[in-house]
Amino acid sequence: EIGDIPDLPEGVPEHFREQGIEELYPPQGEAVEAGVAEGESVVASVPTASGKTLVAELAMLTSVARGGKALYIVPLRALASEKKAEFEEFEQYGVDVGVSTGNYDSDGDWLAQKDIIVATSEKVDSLVRNGAQWVDDLTCVVADEVHLVDSKNRGPTLEVTLAKLRKINHDLQTVALSATVGNADEIAEWLDATLVDSTWRPIDLQKGVLYGQALHLDDGSKKQISRGNEKATAALVEDTLTDDGSSLVFVNSRRNAEAAARRLGDVTRDYLTPEEQTELRDIADRIRDASDTQTSDDLADAVEKGSAFHHAGLSSESRELVEDAFRDRLVKVISATPTLAAGVNTPSRRVIVRDWRRYDGDVGGMKPLDVLEVHQMFGRAGRPGLDPYGEAVLIANSHDELDELFDRYVWADPEPVRSKLAAEPALRTHILATVASGFADSEDELVSFLERTLYATQTDETGRLETVTQNVLEYLERNEFLERDEGNLRATGLGHRVSQLYIDPMSAAEIIDGLRSADDRPTAMGLYHLVSRTPDMYELYLRSGDREELTELAYERESEFLGSMPSEFEDNAFEDWLSALKTARLLEDWASERDEDDMAEEYGVGPGDIRGKVETAEWLLNAAERLAGELGLDSGPAVREAKKRVEYGVAEELLDLAGVRNVGRKRARRLYDAGIENRSDLREADKSVVLGALRGRRKTAETILENVGRKDPDMEGVEADGEVSVADA
Ligand code: ADP
Known part of the structure; x- marks a missing residue:
């Protein structure tokens, strides 16, 4: 029982009781048994929506009550404010909560006053690099969705950050929350933590596959789903509605999410009461007010009918309006890309995984989703206390596919989590930062630091880490970010600067080359192209017709680009260069006051994407300005002006x-x-x-x-x- 836990701040047990939390769920009980409220490290591998947050709260609140300080690491920036709002409930019991978002180059000293701090792993990493003092005072760290160490882009940062925090404080309590994965024991071993591994859920989950009119469920039963001319998804949504329930539909692209929302609106509109119609119209108006784009208009049109879409291209205001309306049961169905499954707390009676394949740029075709991902989508089914049960459904188009989907997703166990640290781009960034912020000043120390990572726990390929480490050290030395002297390592002034600016050393090298080749007044276009071709700016795909048009533009404005243009015969290099030009032109359009809607249309992106590009450009141009200063180059003011122009989206x-x-x-x-x-x-x-x-x-x-x-x-x-x-x- 919660009342039996010592060290909780006064009033907190009553607070939980008021929230309907009387008794601990079984996995929570196990975590408490393992000492999570007494400073012990725990890895909790339990299904989505089974009360992981409470485990984290017990750890953090007791740690704070004993005079400590806690850090909660979120996987997505969008979740930081949501978690902060959740933890702020405890401010009335004397617990101060702070969220650290914003730029990656400050030390966030004000956070020293806070008891619980919420931040992404990237933000924590940058705070450590910038020498934030309060990091030394941490007594408890929580890593939410720790299975994401498996992610190629972001996993290594989480991995290295945890290793650093645990090196600063050897007694640091580490609580890692994970979806059910195949090898939670390895994560626990890495973090020296007790494992709580459970499949318990607060509400029954039925899994099944729809084929024709028959919904085959995992308990062997069958349910009839009537569908006249309706498509499978529409029929399932309607079937849920007749039982007064809501549905969450997962699809594989933004465009598909928008199209599905439009179509499903024709189903939901017939199930709205007049009061619901009025309230939905009001929400639709607020969505239109929040942002003046085609995407918001489309969203508002769907919402009026009780249907919505949800993807990373939405503005945060629209996203919140949609999530709230869904929780209030006004919006009856959300069509979403998988980002929603990754953490936003929007459970639903029925979850429909419509697309189980997704386009993958690396393989150049469709690829089945991971079991782990599909199970996380499944996990959003069923609202405890509201629904009698949750139901997760896949859709088959043939009898063979029916069998395949059962084998692949319904019966299958999630795949094991594997560290992605040994990749060169990840190590390039993290080795420089590790040396620059004083975690290793020799090659031996560096290797022993890297041995504290999950990668080292998992690999049996001896020597691979050492080989990649050597390659990376050579690269960093060649670019004058590091100096090596008989096994000793030292970051140069430039290296320190790059680490603090939180950019990939390869981006820094590209920017430095470009600025060195420029005169005092590079044009905005030249600078936008320079930052757009760094590995820190994700690429825009070239569509048919783009190549020709961009090639023409490239020759027309050749004198403005910094550094040399690859020849048209170097296929890949030229293609990448053109893709950067597409981004650069987008930035230039934005900085020439072009209408956001027109741009979204022309570039085939959502307004959220334009913002994303603009923010990344601002950040990289800021880094470029600092690098110009560090190197004593005269182009600083021109860089600053180009930065201000993207920041405000205006002409000079x-x-x-x-x-x-x-x-x-x-x-x-x-x-x-x-x-x-x-x-x-x-x-x-x-x-x-x-x-x-x-x-x-x-x-x-x-x-x-x-x-x-x-x-x-x-x-x-x-x-x-x-x-x-x-x-x-
Ligand atoms: P997870 O983080 O595992 O996805 P959450 O922590 O968001 O899941 O929990 C889902 C819901 O369950 C929340 O609304 C929470 O208030 C509720 N909950 C958690 N623990 C308990 C409990 N012991 N008793 C009753 N409700 C609980």
Whole structure:
């Protein structure tokens, strides 16, 4: 029982009771037995939605009550604020919670005051690199979704970060939360933790495969799903609706999610009460208000009918509105890409895994999803206390496929988690950081540090880690990031800088080369292309027709690019170079005030993607500016200007105005066109002109005038100059 746990802050047991948590779930009980509330390390490998969060909370709260400090590592930035909000419930019992997001190059000193800190592994890694002092005070670290150490891109950071934190404090309590995986015992061995391995779930889960009209369930029973002309997914969604339940549909691409949401809206619309229709219309309006793009419009149209889509291209406001409306049972079905399964807490009566194959760039074709992924989707089925049971369904198109899906996903165990650390790009980054932040000052120490990783626990390929490590050390030495002297290792000033900037050393090398070859005033395009071809900027695919158009652009503006252009005959290099040009042109369009909607259409991406590119470019240009400073190059101001232009999404002439809070790209342009060209104009301008340019929005005008430091921002009695449409006012 929770009341029996010593060291919980006063009031917390009662708090849990009020939340309906009276008794511990069996896996939670096992974790407490293993000492999770007494500072012991535990790996909890239990199904989705089986109460892992409480295990983490017990560990962190007791650690804090004993005078310690806890860190909760989330796998996705989107989850950081959600977790923070959850933990803030404990602030009334004297526990301070902080979330660390934002730039990767600060030390976050203010976090020293907090008892529980929430951050992504990348953020923690960068805080350690920047010498955050409070890291030394940590007594408890929780790694959520620790099975993601298996991920090629992000796994190594989590792995190395845990190894570093455990090296700083040998007694650090480590609590790792994992989906059910095949080899949780290896993770426990790596972390010197007790394993809690359970398949218990708070609500029954039935798994099955639909073939024709028959839903074959894993207990051997069959259910009839009536479907006239309906497609399988629509029939399943409708069947759930007749039982007053909601469905979650997993598909393999954003476009498919949007298309499915549109089609399923025709099913759900007939099941809405008039009150629900009113509330949904209201939510749809808020989605339209939140962002002015085709994607939001499409989403709002679907939501009005009780259907929604969910993918990483949505703005965070829209995403939250959709998730809340689903939890409130207003939205009856969400069509989602797998990101939703990775953590957002949106359980549903029925989960439908419509696509079990996904396009994979590495194999150049469709690839079956991992069992682990499909089981995590399954795990979203069933809301404890609300649904009698959860149901997870795959769809077969032939009798053979029916058998295959049972074997592949229903009966199968998830695959084991494997470390991806031994890959060169991962080691390049982490070895430099490990040396630069003082975790190893010789090759021997480096190797013994790397032996604290999961990779070392798992590998029986002796020598592989040493070989890759040697290659990486040579690369870092050649690029003047590291110095080696008889087995001793030392990061150079440049190496320290690169590590703190949190960029791949290869990106740094590319940027340095480019800047060195440039004159004092490289163009924005030249700089955008430079950062777009680094490994830290993910590529935009070239579509048919792109190649020709981009090749033409490449020759037209050849003089602007920094460094040499590969020849058209070097197929792959040229293709990559063009793909970077596509990104660079997107950035240039954005910095030339092109409409977001037009851009999304032209580049075939969602508004979230444009933001993603813009943010990455800002970060890399910031790094470029610092590197220029470090190397004493004169291109710093040009880099800074290019950075500001992507940051605000405006042409050069608007930079001053767009920097004023609440102005933004569109308003800056309207003010400028009304003759207000900079901040001092704005402070002096005739109020009626300002109001006219801001389309008669008094409140906005007052806020902006206040922000620019005008003494008399009051707009009372001012009439807007120029035509103001009724809708705008
Ligand atoms: P996980 O992190 O494993 O995916 P959560 O921690 O989000 O799952 O738990 C799912 C739900 O179960 C939450 O709404 C939580 O409040 C509830 N819950 C957790 N533990 C208990 C318990 N012991 N008794 C009742 N409800 C619980």
